[in-house]
Amino acid sequence: MKRMLALVSVLCVAPMLAELASAAPAPARRNNAGMGVDSNQPIAVNADSFLADLNGETGTYSGNVIITQGSVRLHADQVKVTAPGGQASKMEATGHVVVDSPSGQAVGDMGVYDVPTKILRLNGHVVLTKEQNVMRGSTLEVAMATGIARLTAGAEPQIAGQPAQPPGRVQALFVPAQRAPAPANGGPAAAPKP
Numbered sequence: 346m347k348r349m350l351a352l353v354s355v356l357c358v359a360p361m362l363a364e365l366a367s368a369a370p371a372p373a374r375r376n377n378a379g380m381g382v383d384s385n386q387p388i389a390v391n392a393d394s395f396l397a398d399l400n401g402e403t404g405t406y407s408g409n410v411i412i413t414q415g416s417v418r419l420h421a422d423q424v425k426v427t428a429p430g431g432q433a434s435k436m437e438a439t440g441h442v443v444v445d446s447p448s449g450q451a452v453g454d455m456g457v458y459d460v461p462t463k464i465l466r467l468n469g470h471v472v473l474t475k476e477q478n479v480m481r482g483s484t485l486e487v488a489m490a491t492g493i494a495r496l497t498a499g500a501e502p503q504i505a506g507q508p509a510q511p512p513g514r515v516q517a518l519f520v521p522a523q524r525a526p527a528p529a530n531g532g533p534a535a536a537p538k539p
Contacts, residue, residue: 386414386415387414388412388413388414389413389414390410390411390412391412392406392407392410392411393407393408394406394408402427402429402431403426403427404425404426404428405423405424405425406424406425407422407423408423409422410422410423410424410438412424416447417444417445417446418444419438420442420443420444421439421440421443422439422440423438423440424436425437425439433460434459435457435459435460436457436460437455437457438455438456438457439454439455440454440455441454442455442467448475449474450474450475451467451472451473452473453467453468453470453472454468455468456468463489464488464489465485465486465489466484466485466487467485468484470483471484471485471496473485473496477518477520478517478518478519478520479516479517480515480517481498481516481517482496482515482516483499484497484499498513498514498516499513
């Protein structure tokens with residue numbers, strides 16, 4: 346039972362979710378609190394099932410997995426945590442991975458967080474959004490220790506119904522904030538429309 350509790354407790358790696366979400370078009374920040382994440386907040390995990398492999402020292406949440414810490418939420422089909430000796434070494438989220446936070450949203454096919462190196466990777470049809478700003482690529486890598494995020498794009502096959510992405514090119518669309526025009530009579534400007 347103690348080993349099972351240790352496996353479950355390794356989900357304290359959830360603050361990495363904030364790093365993933367912070368890669369959305371916004372200035373990089375080096376601390377989790379600045380990204381809307383308080384690592385002291387409790388971590389809530391909801392899934393259809395949980396399987397603990399005590400010999401393999403892994404815990405796997407499957408089926409509509411939702412992990413929440415403060416205002417950051419991860420959705421995935423499956424989340425596997427590897428914890429040799431009860432210490433988290435890797436967290437893998439697969440299938441329809443979506444991270445929502447106050448900093449924006451990050452979407453990909455698979456996410457892997459390597460705890461010892463503090464490196465997070467999101468792979469496969471990566472889309473980062475914040476308000477109307479959008480960035481697309483195939484791989485996002487975030488070095489949590491330095492706050493450096495790199496988005497790259499490789500050659501991917503065209504998927505029917507999705508916008509074409511030139512091989513090896515990252516795409517970005519940034520929409521300037523809209524401002525209301527000043528009134529002609531010199532009075533106060535109207536409030537901007539949402």
